[in-house]
Amino acid sequence: MTHFRFFIALCATAMLLTLAAPDSATAQQRARTASQVRSSVRPDIRLGVFTDGGVFSAGGGAQFFVTNDIYINPMAEFVFISGATAIFISIDGAYQFATDGPIGAWAGAGLGILFATGGGGSATQAGLNLLGGVSLPIVNSSLEPYIQGKLFVSSSNTFQIALGVRF
Numbered sequence: 001m002t003h004f005r006f007f008i009a010l011c012a013t014a015m016l017l018t019l020a021a022p023d024s025a026t027a028q029q030r031a032r033t034a035s036q037v038r039s040s041v042r043p044d045i046r047l048g049v050f051t052d053g054g055v056f057s058a059g060g061g062a063q064f065f066v067t068n069d070i071y072i073n074p075m076a077e078f079v080f081i082s083g084a085t086a087i088f089i090s091i092d093g094a095y096q097f098a099t100d101g102p103i104g105a106w107a108g109a110g111l112g113i114l115f116a117t118g119g120g121g122s123a124t125q126a127g128l129n130l131l132g133g134v135s136l137p138i139v140n141s142s143l144e145p146y147i148q149g150k151l152f153v154s155s156s157n158t159f160q161i162a163l164g165v166r167f
Helices: 004-018 024-031 033-039
Strands: 042-050 054-064 070-080 083-096 104-118 121-135 142-154 160-167
Touching: 004 142, 042 142, 054 160, 070 104, 083 121, 104 142
Parallel strands: none
Antiparallel strands: 042 054, 042 160, 054 070, 070 083, 083 104, 104 121, 121 142, 142 160
């Protein structure tokens, strides 16, 4: 339950940052129009840490916008577990909140599957993803760094914090 409270706090912070974003000429210069940002596929790479045990992950995915506010984000990550090989695959959908400034914020849900082998056995675990995050595009660049929290709800819930960049 602690991870769920942390996830709620992360989403609340993202929304507050979005509402507090300045509406200035600089902010508008940094913001790209919806058609520029959402007209193409946006690949991304990320590094993450699962908070229950400090297990690290590295992977990537891509954003596919369905509308100007809603996107699908398939991704795959290699999870660094001692003595095992693990891959986390998920497909998430998210709502991109409209902002007047450069800070982007989103919240969403999806499905995830964790495949793990090691110690002479294997395991597969499926679950629900609940996620939220914030991003800040780099001025005059297509790069968009972000931070995202993801709660993987399954037989053993786990929370991941990821830092990434979209291209």
